[in-house]
Structures are given as structure tokens and as C-alpha cells.
Amino acid sequence: MKELRIRVLAGVFVVAGVLSWAAARLWDSVGTLPSVPLAAPVVLALIAAILLATALSIRARLKAQRERVPGAKGVDPMMAARAVVFGQASALVAALVAGMYGGVGVFLLSHLDIPARRDQAIYAGASVVAGIAVIAAALFMERVCKLPEDEDDDHPGAATAA
DSSP: OOOOOHHHHHHHHHHHHHHHHHHHHHHHHHSOOOOOOTHHHHHHHHHHHHHHHHHHHHHHHHHHHHTTOTTOOOOOHHHHHHHHHHHHHHHHHHHHHHHHHHHHHHHHGGGTTSHHHHHHHHHHHHHHHHHHHHHHHHHHHHHHTOOOOOHHHHOTHHHHHO
């Protein structure tokens, strides 16, 4: 399984931000800009909390297994793989959603004198922060579930010498 690359996530964030900023400008000039829902940062924060709790649980179980604690419950490799896939998918979606709300938030910065637009800008900013929290939790999950590197990968001639 390939690791998440921060460059890819940053690229998704920036492209989504620029496109949503342009769409917000266009939409506002044609009609009324749709509002940023209050549920957006709440849902993203909930996903971040679930990812973090899962990563901490897996880390504790791996540590207990490594230290050979009696009665320690091991980690099923398929469960760890599913957790990593969930984290990677969540990070990609969070980068996209945070970029979209970030672009809308940047557009709304020019309209802070209107109370409703100010509230929308705050919700958009909170969504970006919560999206970054999802990405951080997903990267932590990936780091926790990463397998140790093979020593043969570092020394390609070692396998042929035997």
C-alpha cells in the first residue's frame, strides 16, 4: 500500500480552494451564494476524533504485543489495513472539502461587514481547521500501522550473496 504524500494532499487542497473561490465569485455575481453549514466542521472534527482514537488504540495494542504483556490482544493485519485505507480516504476527502471551504472562506473575507457572511466565514475557517485535523490524524494512523522496513531493501546485494 502506498503512503499518503503531503504534496498530493496539499495539491488537492489548493486546486479545490482556487476552484471554489472562483465558483463562489461567479455564484455570488449571478445569485445568492449557498451557505456553509454549521455541521461541516462538526462532522470533520468527529471524523478526526474517530481516526485519532483508532490510531491510539492500535498503537497501544501493538505496544502491548511487542512487550509481550500477558493477555494482550494482538492487532489483526486486515483490521490495521482497513484502518489505514479509511485514514487515507478520509485524508483525501478532507483535503478536498477543506480546500472547498477554504476557497469560499477566502471569498467571504471581503464581506465581513455583513453579519451573516461573517458567520459563514467563521464556519468555513473552522471547517478548514477540522479538515487539517483529519489529515493529521490520518497521517498518524498511517505511521502507527506502518510495517518495519525490510533490511534487504537497504542492501540489495545481501539477498544475492546467500
